[in-house]
Amino acid sequence: MKSTLITRVADRQWHALEDDQVVGRGEAWPRHDGRLFLNIDTWQDAAFGRLADAMLADLPRPLYTIVDASDVDLRSRWERAGFTVRRREWLYRLPTDPQVTGLGSAQPPSGVTILPPGESEKDPLRALDRAIRDEVEASVGWQEMPAEVLPRLDDATVVDPTKYTIAMDVESGEYVGLLRIAPVPRQPRIGLVAVRSDRQRSGIARSLLAEVLGSLHRSGVRTATAEVGERNVAASELFDKIGAERVGANLEVVLHS
Numbered sequence: 001m002k003s004t005l006i007t008r009v010a011d012r013q014w015h016a017l018e019d020d021q022v023v024g025r026g027e028a029w030p031r032h033d034g035r036l037f038l039n040i041d042t043w044q045d046a047a048f049g050r051l052a053d054a055m056l057a058d059l060p061r062p063l064y065t066i067v068d069a070s071d072v073d074l075r076s077r078w079e080r081a082g083f084t085v086r087r088r089e090w091l092y093r094l095p096t097d098p099q100v101t102g103l104g105s106a107q108p109p110s111g112v113t114i115l116p117p118g119e120s121e122k123d124p125l126r127a128l129d130r131a132i133r134d135e136v137e138a139s140v141g142w143q144e145m146p147a148e149v150l151p152r153l154d155d156a157t158v159v160d161p162t163k164y165t166i167a168m169d170v171e172s173g174e175y176v177g178l179l180r181i182a183p184v185p186r187q188p189r190i191g192l193v194a195v196r197s198d199r200q201r202s203g204i205a206r207s208l209l210a211e212v213l214g215s216l217h218r219s220g221v222r223t224a225t226a227e228v229g230e231r232n233v234a235a236s237e238l239f240d241k242i243g244a245e246r247v248g249a250n251l252e253v254v255l256h257s
Contacts, residue, residue, distance in 0.1 A: 103210035
């Protein structure tokens with residue numbers, strides 16, 4: 001029987017070796033919100049267990065990782081290491097065709113206009129980002145947001161307006177809603193749709209989706225993806241209304257002690 005040797009090759013990286021061959025890799029990395037997430041890449045149960053033991057012995061708690069809800073084997077491996085499910089995140093596939101979404105006639109409410117990617121200014125975009133994140137932190141808290149969503153931006157952080165579609169109040173010039181999209185090859189991902197709390201339920205989110213999905217459709221992209229926390233009922237209902245399909249789920253699991 002071959003023995004598995006675990007070697008720490010960097011500050012947050014480990015290798016599992018058999019006969020001097022790498023049979024598994026482990027990595028820990030801090031997310032922007034300060035939480036430490038783990039990943040172990042190996043097909044071997046023994047290597048996974050040895051890597052997990054070594055990593056957990058060296059790292060502070062709490063520790064997190066993300067598991068595809070349909071991957072029963074991987075979930076079981078993390079559970080054997082002591083991890084438990086903290087939250088579920090639904091994965092959606094969104095059609096872009098306005099004939100399917102019903103967003104072809106969606107217009108922003110009176111007094112609001114939509115700025116396409118690249119047309120917003122950094123300072124008001126940063127102000128909107130801060131306001132929305134204060135509202136999120138005061139309600140569900142940042143740890144309930146999808147992994148794609150970045151934490152609060154500090155004054156040194158550069159906001160990239162090319163990734164944001166913005167809803168702007170025409171009279172005041174204030175930004176009141178945003179949609180952030182990640183240009184993933186073949187199937188772009190909507191990372192965040194958010195509207196100021198005092199402007200919600202007015203059609204702004206629908207108009208942002210109409211602008212972004214319609215633009216993708218015109219460029220030949222048939223679908224986009226999005227991730228929604230299980231507790232975010234409003235977002236799930238919005239996606240359901242435009243014909244989005246729930247195609248899977250991720251589980252965030254945690255080890256506290």
